[in-house]
Amino acid sequence: MSAKPVRWVMTGTGKPLVPAEFELAIPAADEVVVEIAGCGVCHTDLGYYYDGVRTKHALPLALGHEISGRVIEAGADALWYIDKAVIVPAVIPCGKCDACRRGKATICPNQKMPGNDIHGGFATHITVPAHGLCVVDERRLAAVGIELADLSVIADAVTTPYQAVVQAGVKKGDLVIVNGVGGVGGYAAQIAAALGGVVIALDVNEDKLAAIAGPGIALTLNARQMTPRDIKATIQEFAKRHNLPQTEWIIFECSGTRAGQETAFSLINHGATLAVVGFTMDKVEIRLSNLMAFHARAIGNWGCPPDMYPAALELVMDGRVKVGQFVEKHPLKEINQVFEAAHAGALKRRAVLVPEQ
Structure with a gap:
């Protein structure tokens, strides 16, 4: 990895988002590091940024919870994810608490939401729990006519x-x-x-x-x-x-x-x-x-349990739900302009921010 990882962070309501280099920590046993392919811009991100909706993680914070990418590092319990293309759940339950065991993952008290509880996907890389990652069969992407970055919106919008x-x-x-x-x-x-x-x-x-x-x-x-x-x-x-x-x-x-x-x-x-x-x-x-x-x-309706992601992804992969024609990709470095356009209602499609790798 030649350049240092970068995340674009929010420092205050309405203040310009700024790039910040950071060091990738060694992932814990149940964590992975994802090199981000794309991160969708959601109405929720605009709520944090423009309307003062409070995040659980203190500022500065990288927003963004619609994330797709590739696993480049993994902890001891998640090694099989290495080099897999994945969608990161917008809300990641712990998988161990009483609510999760009873099939109530959306109300897990220990859930982690990128861009709210932890640093999010408006970055080059993100470290997340491996629990619930949705693996993408890249061999089918070309047939559907979409890219891995396009699938980022599955993490919330779909x-x-x-x-x-x-x-x-x-x-x-x-x-x-x-x-x-x-x-x-x-x-x-x-x-x-x-x-x-x-x-x-x-x-x-x-x-x-x-x-x-x-x-x-x-x-x-x-x-x-x-x-x-x-x-x-x-x-x-x-x-x-x-x-x-x-x-x-x-x-x-x-x-x-x-x-x-x-x-x-x-x-x-x-x-x-x-x-x-x-x-x-x-x-x-x-x-x-x-x-x-x-x-x-x-x-x-709060988010979606990770175990439902594969079925939602399949609707996209078999062509019954169209994604590509409803998204538009922008370089991550244009994040401030994209936020402004999204807030003004000037975008006709959902913006996906793509890092320069």
Whole structure:
């Protein structure tokens, strides 16, 4: 390794991210060192950087939790990972506590999130626990027409909605509404369609609706041009006309905005499921009694257990969920410009930052 590893660190809210060289420590027995191929820029990163959402690790801190790369060093208990292409889970559970043993890895009290609990992926290298790493069959990448860096977004933008769709129980013939189809929501729509749902996409951005439109998406609606009442009436009429379910809709709120969450809640009907996937610090005004009156349910979704990553990856590798056309790669050294563009809503695709190796 000729040059020293570098990470781009946040030193304060809104302050320019700066490069900092660091020494790679020898990995512990259950750790690996990953040479990073790409790291996706997520709405959560922008929340830390612009909105003052607190990180658990003190600043300075390298953000970034959507990471793919290659294992170059490993501890004694993880040697088989050396030279493997991998996706690093966005949330890494310990695998040993009571919650993990009971299959509740997403609420593991010892979980580590790169870019929050530990230094993240806006760097050339990262040291992480080996537990939960998702190995990528590189021989299949060329056939799918994507690069290892593109797969970084699987670590959150794909796997988080994958868990949400599985948790909500989407099956063939279900009427599925995805509110907010940029980023995570775009993948939620694709995954729900891949699992048999009849998907209706909502967004306030016509470009994002146009990008997701196509096979598997039954209807797109611009929520900026309609009231929530009109949206619900339009979906009811569409469902009736196409002999789709009039009850038990499955609604995914992926916009991460106050208006989006209020709109999504307004779409609840008898037996509905509301899955909250997007995050906002804003408070919303809703009538919780609707859950009682409609015998509906609302469920949260934090990350995705690592044991579900291979199934989500397979949806991408067999072409049922498209990744390449929804990402755009930028040099890591342009991180400040990319953050600014992402925050301003100027990017049409999810940015993936690629280090110069």
